[in-house]
Amino acid sequence: MYGKLKEITGKRNSTRSSAIRDKQGNVLMEISEVLERWEEYVKELYDDGRGERPEIVGELEGPSILQDEIEEAIKCMRQGKSVGEDQVSVEMVEAGGDYIKRKITDMANRIYDTGYIPEMMKESVFIVIPKKEQ
Structure with a gap:
């Protein structure tokens, strides 16, 4: 009965392991090696080949970040995603309306003007x- 059910549903035992492997294909067992x-x-995934950031000396000036730019960025964000460390979802930002968008714009401009990015x-x-087994 079990074998027939597997045949009908197309589910098969997977021989593929979800273990973490090094570049040579060896399974890593120690947590420190996995990390x-x-x-x-x-x-490697996020290396963009730009090298080290240049040191910026002196103050740079440019146009302020506009609320329209913030609104456009929010529109481009995908809904239904998990929240980050701040526990704020895209849906919460959208529900906050103009008030939240103004606050985000102010924060972005403060970061832009001072060059200080909170840790x-x-x-x-x-x-x-x-990944799901196929």
Whole structure:
């Protein structure tokens, strides 16, 4: 009965492992090795080849960030995504209307004018979600 059900539904046992492997294909068992491999993978994934950032000396001036630009950026964000460390979703920002958009615009301009980016905004959290077996 079980075999027939698998045949009908098309589900098969997978021989593919979801283990984390190094570049040579060896399965990593130690948590420190797995974390190092993830760090290596993410660095390679997001490496854009621009090299080191140039040091900016003196004050730079440019036009302020407009609320219209913030609104356009919000429109481009995908809804239904998990929230980040700040626990704020795109839907919450949209529900906040003009008030929230003004606050985000003010914050963006403060960052732009001072060059100071809060530490929380420099961090990323990666959550590993295994792929579904096919």
